[in-house]
Amino acid sequence: MVILPAARPKTARSERFQARRESIIDLAAELFARNGYASTGVADLGEYVGLERGPLYYYIGSKEQLLADIHDRVMTPLLRDSEAIYALSGSPLARLRLLSQSLLEQVIGRRDHVWVFLHEYRALTGSRRTRFRQERETFEGYIRALIAQAVKEGVLRSTDTELAVLSFLGMHNYTYQWTATKPGITPNRLSRYYCGVFFTGLAAAAIDLRAIEKEASRLRTQLSR
Amino acid sequence: MVILPAARPKTARSERFQARRESIIDLAAELFARNGYASTGVADLGEYVGLERGPLYYYIGSKEQLLADIHDRVMTPLLRDSEAIYALSGSPLARLRLLSQSLLEQVIGRRDHVWVFLHEYRALTGSRRTRFRQERETFEGYIRALIAQAVKEGVLRSTDTELAVLSFLGMHNYTYQWTATKPGITPNRLSRYYCGVFFTGLAAAAIDLRAIEKEASRLRTQLSR
Numbered sequence: 001m002v003i004l005p006a007a008r009p010k011t012a013r014s015e016r017f018q019a020r021r022e023s024i025i026d027l028a029a030e031l032f033a034r035n036g037y038a039s040t041g042v043a044d045l046g047e048y049v050g051l052e053r054g055p056l057y058y059y060i061g062s063k064e065q066l067l068a069d070i071h072d073r074v075m076t077p078l079l080r081d082s083e084a085i086y087a088l089s090g091s092p093l094a095r096l097r098l099l100s101q102s103l104l105e106q107v108i109g110r111r112d113h114v115w116v117f118l119h120e121y122r123a124l125t126g127s128r129r130t131r132f133r134q135e136r137e138t139f140e141g142y143i144r145a146l147i148a149q150a151v152k153e154g155v156l157r158s159t160d161t162e163l164a165v166l167s168f169l170g171m172h173n174y175t176y177q178w179t180a181t182k183p184g185i186t187p188n189r190l191s192r193y194y195c196g197v198f199f200t201g202l203a204a205a206a207i208d209l210r211a212i213e214k215e216a217s218r219l220r221t222q223l224s225r
Numbered sequence: 226m227v228i229l230p231a232a233r234p235k236t237a238r239s240e241r242f243q244a245r246r247e248s249i250i251d252l253a254a255e256l257f258a259r260n261g262y263a264s265t266g267v268a269d270l271g272e273y274v275g276l277e278r279g280p281l282y283y284y285i286g287s288k289e290q291l292l293a294d295i296h297d298r299v300m301t302p303l304l305r306d307s308e309a310i311y312a313l314s315g316s317p318l319a320r321l322r323l324l325s326q327s328l329l330e331q332v333i334g335r336r337d338h339v340w341v342f343l344h345e346y347r348a349l350t351g352s353r354r355t356r357f358r359q360e361r362e363t364f365e366g367y368i369r370a371l372i373a374q375a376v377k378e379g380v381l382r383s384t385d386t387e388l389a390v391l392s393f394l395g396m397h398n399y400t401y402q403w404t405a406t407k408p409g410i411t412p413n414r415l416s417r418y419y420c421g422v423f424f425t426g427l428a429a430a431a432i433d434l435r436a437i438e439k440e441a442s443r444l445r446t447q448l449s450r
Contacts (some may be wrong), residue, residue, distance in 0.1 A: 039263040118402070119344050163418050166403060167396050174395030177343070193388050201426030 021059045024049050025069045026113075028060070033112040037067060037120040068128045071117045074106045075135050084223055086142045092150040093207075094215035097195045098223070099142060100172060104187035104194075107175045114176040143168060147202075156202045168198055246284045249274050250294045251338075253285070258337040262292060262345040293353045296342045299331045300360050309448055311367045317375040318432075319440035322420045323448075324367060325397060329412035329419075332400045339401040368393060372427075381427045393423055 027049050031040050042063055046056045060066045081102040085095050107114050124132050144165050150156040156164075171194050179185065196209050252274050256265050267288055271281045285291045306327040310320050332339050349357050369390050375381040381389075396419050404410065421434050 036261060036263045038261045160418065163415070164422075166400075167419060167422055170399030170402075171392050171396045173402075174399040175391075177395075177398070178391060190388070193385065194392060197389075197392055197426035198422065199426075200428075201422035201424075203425075 017059075021069075022073070024051075024056075024059050025066065025073055028066050029070045029073070029110070029112040029116050032067075032070070032120070033115040037116060037123060064124065064128065067116070067120060067123055068132070070113050071121070071124075071132055074110050074113045074117065075132075075139070078102060078106050079135060079139060081223075082139055082142045085219075086146070088219050088222060090215060090219045091155070091212070092146040092153065093155060093195075093199055093212050094219055096143065096146045096150070096168075096199075097191065097212055097216040098219060099146070100168075100195050101187050101191035103172050104175065104191050107173065108179050108185070108187050108190075111176050111179050114173075118173070118176065140165060140169065154204050155207065156199070157204045159202055164202060168194075171198065242284075246294075247298070249276075249281075249284050250291065250298055253291050254295045254298070254335070254337040254341050257292075257295070257345070258340040262341060262348060289349065289353065292341070292345060292348055293357070295338050296346070296349075296357055299335050299338045299342065300357075300364070303327060303331050304360060304364060306448075307364055307367045310444075311371070313444050313447060315440060315444045316380070316437070317371040317378065318380060318420075318424055318437050319444055321368070321371045321375070321393075321424075322416065322437055322441040323444060324371070325393075325420050326412050326416035328397050329400065329416050332398065333404050333410070333412050333415075336401050336404050339398075343398070343401065365390060365394065379429050380432065381424070382429045384427055389427060393419075396423065 024045075028045055031045060031048050035044075042053065042056065042060075045060075045066075046053055049056070051059070060069070082099050085098045085102065088095055088098075121129075121132060144161060147156065147164050147168070148161055151158055151161070175190065192213065195212070199207055199209065199212065249270075253270055256270060256273050260269075267278065267281065267285075270285075270291075271278055274281070276284070285294070307324050310323045310327065313320055313323075346354075346357060369386060372381065372389050372393070373386055376383055376386070400415065417438065420437070424432055424434065424437065
């Protein structure tokens with residue numbers, strides 16, 4: 001019986017490919033954040049990651065694709081998390097609290113990526129630009145829906161929902177500008193602070209922030225299951 | 226809310242020079258915001274403003290000086306206003322409300338300048354960088370002092386003042402990212418909204434936002450006198 005060697009699993013190869021690709025994307029985010037997207041050539045990137053032009057293009061496709069990939073490294077986990085959080089059965093404020101933390105995990109954990117895409121998203125064209133806008137809109141939609149639900153339930157004041165969404169996002173997103181100067185700060189602590197200000201600021205009546213923290217902790221365990 | 230008249234230029238010639246210089250700075254802000262600071266050469270700028278290299282350098286000094294000037298076009302009126310606001314005899318919250326509006330007037334009215342300096346300030350070197358940091362610190366100092374005073378007076382909750390300052394600034398500054406998409410929004414309305422959320426969010430007890438608006442209006446008339 002001739003035993004055939006096991007077919008090399010496709011996944012192992014593509015897994016390695018994927019891991020290498022992601023590490024290149026992360027190094028590119030570092031380089032673009034430091035020197036600017038326009039000023040950084042593919043040759044600079046090749047030197048930085050230690051690859052010749054040919055192999056580099058094999059991994060990245062194109063410079064614009066790389067910019068889209070930098071965006072995806074933040075947006076893919078953020079959308080995955082926020083979809084799961086939104087789907088939980090829980091109060092809108094506890095879910096907003098989890099969503100806030102998920103956003104801050106990206107803003108703090110991937111601040112080079114966030115720096116690059118907040119500054120350079122206008123360099124995306126065609127379908128990449130469309131997808132970027134749609135994903136951003138999807139994410140903002142979760143926030144808008146949860147705020148609207150909290151207003152409907154009488155927990156938050158009836159307010160200009162659009163300005164509420166923009167205030168919430170602004171407070172969170174701007175964190176990328178200063179997070180490097182406060183290395184000790186955690187997404188959990190910052191989220192608790194921002195949500196404390198925001199929820200109290202828009203509360204219809206006195207609200208119990210500790211109850212929201214408690215429910216958010218309980219919901220979190222449902223996510224990790 | 227540019228309240229105080231600018232220092233009178235010494236002569237008619239320097240007035241003309243100054244006006245031309247400012248218009249070049251504003252056009253440069255437009256160009257840098259659109260195409261990036263690093264990718265825009267002095268030659269591109271010359272073409273855009275309609276000046277040969279020699280006369281252009283006569284007005285701008287250098288490209289880095291231009292970046293510092295773009296920053297000054299926002300920071301000079303902002304610091305002048307905020308110093309005057311801070312010096313008023315009024316409650317800390319009413320003064321914060323005026324300061325918030327003054328900041329939003331710059332962020333909304335000079336969004337190209339704000340776009341450029343929030344993205345490119347790291348290109349400033351030496352004394353220009355030092356001055357930029359000092360001015361930023363001076364402005365943040367007014368916010369910090371007013372929040373601290375409100376806490377001391379028992380109007381705002383005792384809180385992490387640094388996070389309070391960062392939340393306040395983040396909500397305001399991030400406005401530059403979306404203000405172009407909401408052309409109808411006024412600094413006054415937006416400031417009222419942000420301060421409403423922020424003050425209520427950090428209030429030690431129920432606060433009367435209408436009383437704060439009233440006092441802010443009264444203080445405003447003292448500024449323009």
